[in-house]
Amino acid sequence: MGPEAKRLRPQSPCSAADFTLPPFSPSSPLGQEFVVPKSGFYCQLCSVFYLNEISAKKLHCSSQRHYDSLQKHYQKLQQKPSSAPTTDPPKL
Numbered sequence: 080m081g082p083e084a085k086r087l088r089p090q091s092p093c094s095a096a097d098f099t100l101p102p103f104s105p106s107s108p109l110g111q112e113f114v115v116p117k118s119g120f121y122c123q124l125c126s127v128f129y130l131n132e133i134s135a136k137k138l139h140c141s142s143q144r145h146y147d148s149l150q151k152h153y154q155k156l157q158q159k160p161s162s163a164p165t166t167d168p169p170k171l
């Protein structure tokens with residue numbers, strides 16, 4: 080339908096074809112890298128994870144570390160070259 084239905088899939092650097100799955104064993108967990116935090120709060124700027132919303136939003140977001148990260152983030156945004164190819168609609 081939409082033009083965004085197609086997504087470019089970047090090829091993974093490491094080939095999964097070489098990986099052989101060991102036989103199942105209840106005492107050896109596998110594929111832990113596929114477990115992602117879904118029920119927590121992750122600050123992408125500071126790369127920190129909180130289980131508790133109050134800790135994340137109140138304590139962390141009022142910390143000096145987070146503030147510095149925010150500052151860097153916005154500095155980066157402002158340094159973006161205007162000629163970069165974007166999919167943004169043209170502004171009038």
Ligand SMILES: [Zn+2]
Nearest residue numbers: 122124125145
């Ligand atoms: Zn943060």
